[in-house]
Amino acid sequence: MKKSLQRKLTQSTGNQRVLISRQLKDVHLKYSNLLKEHYHKISRKVADIAQIYLNENYRVHIAIGKLKGLNQSVRKGDGKGKLFRGKISQFPYYKLTELITYKC
Numbered sequence: 001m002k003k004s005l006q007r008k009l010t011q012s013t014g015n016q017r018v019l020i021s022r023q024l025k026d027v028h029l030k031y032s033n034l035l036k037e038h039y040h041k042i043s044r045k046v047a048d049i050a051q052i053y054l055n056e057n058y059r060v061h062i063a064i065g066k067l068k069g070l071n072q073s074v075r076k077g078d079g080k081g082k083l084f085r086g087k088i089s090q091f092p093y094y095k096l097t098e099l100i101t102y103k104c
Contacts, residue, residue: 002027039092043099050104062104064097 005024012020046062054060074080074088 002031039096039099043096043103046100047103062100064100 002024005020005027009017009020009024050060050062074085
C-alpha cells in the first residue's frame with residue numbers, strides 16, 4: 001500500500017497531492033506503532049523469562065553481544081536474499097537493548 005501511495009504522490013498535483021501525503025503519513029504512523037508494539041512484547045518476554053529464573057534462586061545475567069559488523073556479515077551472495085539482508089540492516093538493536101535494560 002505504501003508503494004502505491006508513493007507512486008500516486010509523484011504523479012499528482014495540488015490538493016490531491018496533499019491528501020495522498022496525509023494518507024502516506026497515516027500508513028507510516030500505523031506501521032511505526034506496530035513495530036514499537038512488537039519490540040515492547042519481545043523485551044517483555046525476555047524480562048519475564050529472566051524473572052522466572054530469578055525466582056528460582058538463579059543468578060540471572062542477560063548478555064547482548066556486540067552487534068557491530070553484523071550488517072557486513074550478511075552480504076550479497078550468501079544465499080539469504082535481499083529481503084533478509086534489508087531486515088537485518090534495519091533492525092533497531094540499540095532500541096531493543098534499551099527496552100530490555102529498562103524492563104529488567
